[in-house]
Amino acid sequence: MDKVVLAYSGGLDTSYCVKYLMNELNLEVYSALVNTGGFSTNELKVVEQKAYEMGVTSHVNKNILQEYYTKAIKYMVFGNVLKNNTYPLSVSAERVFQAIEVVEYAKAIGAKYIAHGSTGAGNDQVRFDMIFQTLAPEIEIITPIRDLKLSRQEEIAYLKENGVDYPWEKAKYSINKGIWGTSVGGVETLTSHQALPEEAYPSQLEKTTPTDIKLHFKMGELIGLNDEFDTSVNTILKLEEIASKYAIGRDIHVGDTIVGIKGRVGFEAAAAVVTIKAHHTLEKHVLSKWQQNLKEQLGSWYGMLLHDGQYFEPVMRNIEAFLEDSQKTVTGEVYVTLKPYHFSVNGIESKHDLMKSKFGEYGETNKAWTSEDAKGFIKILGTANKIYHSVNS
Structure with a gap:
């Protein structure tokens, strides 16, 4: 039997995938839960038990907290990343690194297929597929929920037909x-x-x-x-x-x-x-003023690309190098x-606080220039504006 690695959470969609991959495609299912901080020790044990009850050949729980921090969170902090000035990419960035871990596991056990339970209506399908295709183009991707366009009721009915009768009450949230x-x-x-x-x-x-x-x-x-x-x-x-x-x-x-x-x-x-x-x-x-200005632009781009699953776009490494520096x-x-x-x-x-300079205190005193220096500076600074208005008015 060929092996398939399933990105597994223990929910209804991925539970359906286990039975479908086994029964309809005759595959050996290796389920992998990649933990980015969302599961307690007890929850991980429950998911593992459920996976074996579903009939998987093997199940692994992989903790990638440190790797996720080193490769993503650190740079999201450096870039002050808040997508649309609001969202710190709480979940969207995780999917990229969960997908990377699933691919590495699939390669390690010689799996012919990789599967996930995403629907065809959201972002996660893009993130998973893009990472899988980039890192392992030779491994075929299987997506039962997306391909079959199943309703929740159809998934539950199929599981019951195959001996799985868990309480699948839909959570309100x-x-x-x-x-x-x-x-x-x-x-x-x-x-x-x-x-x-x-x-x-x-x-x-x-x-x-x-x-x-x-x-x-x-x-x-x-x-x-x-x-x-x-x-x-x-x-x-x-x-x-x-x-x-x-x-x-x-x-x-x-x-x-x-x-x-x-x-x-x-x-x-x-x-x-x-x-x-x-x-x-x-x-x-x-x-400095210009460090902050350029960082704001690059941080926004970094968050946008990471959100869209473009982690392996080469410019991401360029931005990371700037942010780190x-x-x-x-x-x-x-x-x-x-x-x-x-x-x-x-x-x-901070010992690097630029407000601690000896040049002066904003709005109070200055020690670096005279009043005549200030007048000359302001006069020159306004030259371009004066030229434009004299010509166009």
Whole structure:
């Protein structure tokens, strides 16, 4: 029997895929769950047990948190990536690296096929297929849900016919969780005007008394929280645990999907949003005017391309090189106050703070030029405007 590696989550779609691949295509199914921070240890065990009950030949749980941070999150922080000035790519960026891991596993076991449970209406099908085609063009892709255009009821009926009778109640809200945030979809996000209700968000408001925290950055990377230093991954997880209790980082992203239609999705991303805003504030103090200007443009492009599954476009490595180089002086502490549903970035401390120059204090005093110097500078600076208006008025 030929082998197929299935990107597996344990939900209805991928469970259907297991039985379909076994029964209809006579394939040996190797299921792979790639964890980017969305599963607890107990949840991973439950998914693994269900996979074997479904009849897979082998199941693996792969944790790629550190790799995901190193190859994506780090650069999303460096670039202050918020798609459409809102969304920190909480889930969309994960799919690329889950696909990469699935391909590597398929190659390792000599699989002839790779399968996933995406539908034909969303972004994930594009991300998975593009990575599979780029890294393993010799491996055929199978997508039962997309190809057969199945309804939920048809999938459940097929599973029951094949001895699988789990309770497949459709959750009121679709939740996808990862280290960089959680997406939330429901009937409200299918409209253009309705907000998600409070109960739709997995993290509920637990604390109302404001809390002051201190974030430590070294060359752009978050390395500590409140004078306790750890890996960036662990620090992000600690920040999420603290900030999520304030229901911080909620919003609804409206954007253009890869397939061309508009879409809305809710999300909560406490650690991601606090980290990006704190990092951005530190950069305002330590980077030059033109570094910030070019970074803003490149960060936007990086987020857009990553969202669209274009991770292997060569320009991504070029942008990463620029972003990494720009972080040489982005070291210091950022002071943040957490409050119910929002937060404030209060200020920073850094030996690279450009406000500490000896040239003067904005709006107060200057020590680097005379009043005559200022008059001459302003006169020359306005020359182009004066020429244009004298000619065209």
